[in-house]
Amino acid sequence: MKRAIEEYFPIVEINRLAVPERNAFKPIYQMHKWFARRSSSVFRAILLGALKPAGTDIMREFYKDHTNDPDTKGKVILDPFMGGGTTVVEALRLGCKVIGIDLNPVAWFIVKTEVEPVDINELKAAFERLANRKVEWSGKPLKETLLDLYKTECPGCGNKDADIIYTFWVKSAPCTTATCKAFTPLFSDYIIAQKKPSIRYLPDVACPNCKEKFDWEREPATLVADEMLMVNAPKFSAGEGRTSARWAYSSAESVRCPWCEVIVKPTPSSLKLKRKKVPLSVLFCPQCEEVWQYRGPLGDSVECPTCKHTYNPKEANIPDKGKFICRGTCNGNVDKIITAIRKLPEDQLLPIKPYGIEGYCERCATPPKKTKATTRHLIIWKNNGKFFKRITSDDLTRYQKAKESWNRIKENLAYPKSEIPDGVETHRLLEHHYRYWWQLFQDRQLLALSTLLKAIMEEENQQAREILLLTFSHTLEANNTFTRTLSKRNTPGGTPPGGIFSRHDYQPKATFGEQNVFGTVSGQKTFKNCWEKVLSGKEFNFKTYDRKIEEGRQVDISSREVVNPSDTECILLSQSSASIPYTERVDGIITDPPYAGNVNYSELADFFYVWLRLALLPHYKQFAPEVTPKTEEVIENRARGKSFEDFREGLKSVFFEGKRLLKDEGILCFTFHHSEDSAWEALLTAVCDAGFYVEAVYPIHGEAENSLHLMKNEGISYDLVHVCRKRSVGASSQNRSWAGIRHEIRQRAREEARLIESGRYGNEPLAPSDINILLIGKCLELYSKHYGAIVDHEDKPVPINRALKEIKMLVDQIVTKERPLPTELENIDRPSYIYFTTLCVKREIKSDDVSKSTRGIIEPSELREYGLIIKGREKRGRSFEVKLPVERLDDLKLKFRDGALGSQTSLFGENGESQLPTDILFVDCVHLLLGLAEVGENILPWLEKFRGLRPQIRAACEYLASRNKVFESPARKVLGLLDERTLFTDNTPLHSRRGSG
Secondary structure, three states: OOEHHHHOOOHHHHHHHHHHHOOOOOHHHHOOOOOOOOOHHHHHHHHHHHHOEOOOOHHHHHOOOOOOOOOOOOOEEEEOOOOOOHHHHHHHHOOOEEEEEOOOHHHHHHHHHHHOOOOHHHHHHHHHHHHHOEOOOOOOEHHHHHHHOOEEOOOOOOOOOEEEEEEEEEEEEEOOOOOOOOEEEOOOOOEEEEEOOEEEEEEEEEOOOOOOEEEEEOOOOOOEOOHHHEEEOOOOOOOOOOOOOOEEEOOOOOEEOOOOOOEEOOEOOOOOOEEEEOOEEEEEOOOOOOEEEEEOOOOOOEEOOOOOOEEOOOOOOOOOOOEEEOOOOOOOOEEEHHHHHHOOOOOOOOOEEEEEEEEEOOHHHOOOOOOOOOOHHHOOHHHOOEEEEOOOHHHHHHHHHHHHHHHHHHHHOOOOOOEOOOOOOOHHHHHOOOOEHHHHOOHHHHHHHHHHHHHHHOOOOHHHHHHHHHHHHHHHOOOOOOOEEOOOOOOOOOOOEEOOOOOOOOOOOOEEEEEOOOOOOOOOOOHHHHHHHHHHHHHHOOOOEEEEEEOOEEEEEEOOOOOOOOOOOEEEEOOOOOOOOOOOOEEEEEEOOOOOOOOOHHHHHHHHHHHHHHHHOOOOHHHOOOOOOOOOOOOOEHHHOEOHHHHHHHHHHHHHHHHHHEEEEEEEEEEEEEOOHHHHHHHHHHHHHOOEEEEEEEEOOOOOOOOOOOOOOOOOOEEEEEEEEEOOOOOOOOOEEHHHHHHHHHHHHHHHHHHHHOOOOOOOOOOHHHHHHHHHHHHHHHHHHOOOOEEOOOOOEOOHHHHHHHHHHHHHHHHOOOOOOOHHHOOOOHHHHHHHHOHHHOOEEEHHHHHHHHOOOOOHHHHHHOOOEEEOOOHHHOEEEEOOHHHHHHHHHHHOOOOOOOOOOOOEOOOOOEOOOOOOOHHHHHHHHHHHHHHOOOOHHHHHHOHHHHHHHHHHHHHHHHHOHHHHHHHHHHHHHHOOHHHOOOOOOHHHHOOOO
């Protein structure tokens, strides 16, 4: 039975849902970090499309309750690469039975805790037990113990029990010159935080003393608690939209006039309060290490209020990525950071030093009463009691005590002592002298995390213990020395941390933020914050919802579907999917396979694994190895000797095993995301070799792009939904001509283009890149059905990489609206196509634009090999020159030496497929004729030899002459000789046989 997704997929509607979801996943998908998560809306639509019959409106079904839907209930769905569990969760909501498999134990544990039924009240009770569990080394409850590690003195009211939200740290690198060796702090700038708080004020109040007008600010705009550390810009400090106004703050009944300095009760022009945003910057002074505030637009020169040092806050000691300027006695030596690290002993990391704190004072968080005068310690109430301050001797003493406690008791606590293995991503850690996993954390973090882990392991309820353990694991991501601070992000506190995997790699940070591990009023991925997310995720299991766009706004649509599977309804395995211990046939395979080498899942997951293993090893055998399994991982990883061929064969083995389990009428559907054609070719080859064919391909907005493109541009990648069917046995036994298949492909692509234009995918027009994907998918459908039996005119198999590039060229022809090629040139080779459509009007092309111009149809290196472009001599080789026919003439004469074309009389076959030798392009023939005509040599013998190309040569010459004046004269000569009918055997005027173009 044909399924809905085989004929249609609501691209526009689903993309509208998928784009915002990338930034705000549903609660269940925020329970733990996983890499390259896909939007749940995409997979819900895929599942419905794969299980519902053809003709079903997928978006109409999207918001229905499918708990007891006969099309979905009890249907068995297999996900052999379950990752973070999107397919598993969405299939369970639809009432399906699910088999989820992943080689990575971390992925298995995440999905297990996501879907496992729990008692919410028991979870809450377990958290309270944990918070109050007595810690042996402190003698206090766990929560109090961890919060005590992060205390500081409030600079406003003197409260010594203020909470640290973040401590800011900086690394220092040694100078590599023998005479200096000074250590330089690796600041890229001296900006700690930047915010634009919105405050209420009375505009243009009049001073009764001097009669001048000013803004009376009724709320304070400050991020520091000491008025002596506040500096205002000499101009434009009043706030946005009030650039020339003077201002003064007071929440009391009177205020000091900024003009005459007299305390007055001004006369307001209106009693209605207005709002304005005030730009504030918290800066660090490199001279005296003060932390102070600058109000107004930040310029290139500021003066520290404490030591009067003048400096540029936007520039520091890192002039370029990976380099630093020594500030020692060597007079500004510039060197690479990695070179400095190599000068250190192999077991020594770059030294670190704290340079600032963001804290919270509960006392200062309450706004003053209107009847009282403003007191000094109350100026941070508008910032909810949060403040920035310098590191004091008391702060250093507190940290030193935590460090001493760690060194004293660490042997009684569990922490990861295993070595970091070498790999593509982990190699950078080794280069920076990280040898053990525990070195990715500083001492106070290790003390807090290990104490927290020990307390979790003492929980007797195994299910609650594992969910607390998941919370702990998620906490790790932003509580390490790789946690970056985002000073310019306008959020509460101004400096939310970016976890170690903000990018899918291990990137050592020159400056990093240390959070309060347990968590106070603020922070991201503190234990408290992660627990709230885990609890919301488990509550979502019983209160699911989907999102809908209504009048341009996103709203939640509640659902009666639940995620509450029994053991038989959800089978989760941590193993390779190349051999699945399961005999029941499945109704569909819905998955998101690895993206070749884009994401090295196992190397990244090791960061979590080495901690989880400490608690889970006694209970689950998959946590026995020191690191995650890598031998059977389906990936391209040169560091581990895994090539694209290994990636292809790994996928093939999984898809082949899936085919064994899949019912004959079942569908294989997967998403794939990659910027390189080689990865896509490996994937499609694996699919076809495993016995599937492609039924449809749809473009979907992926994890990190704002727009979608298949065409291979620099830095552009694509995300595609592939719909596949099992190929019938013996379907490809008889060889098919590639020329004939191309002809059918072109017809199908044109029909699909017509349907797209008629609104098949919605009333809104699709982006050109989306249209390309749809047409390519339609073309691949036919190719893949005859995969392995398609041969060219030389009876050689047509591999998928060649077919894919020629399909792209064919689609490009169909969708190109400006200057389309004449129909006579439909079947020319790829290099010639790119020359005629792009290069013929250029003399020079920038290196960065070559890939964009070739549109994924051909690699730029091939154009160089064929002699169509050469590296430019000007602009330091950052451009290519497009060669003219006369510049290629000598090389072409050698290429077309006598006998090069043999005795062929027809150089294009029955279906227009080129039958030129593989080393000769159609454009070579045209360039030879044009070059000979330009230098005045005889071209008649060559016209006779190219008799089979006669219509194509005429069309090419007319086309080139119309596009570029350079070709007018030689093209006219060639066309004139083509009109000499005595050269040819028929008497029909050539111009009457031209296609319409």
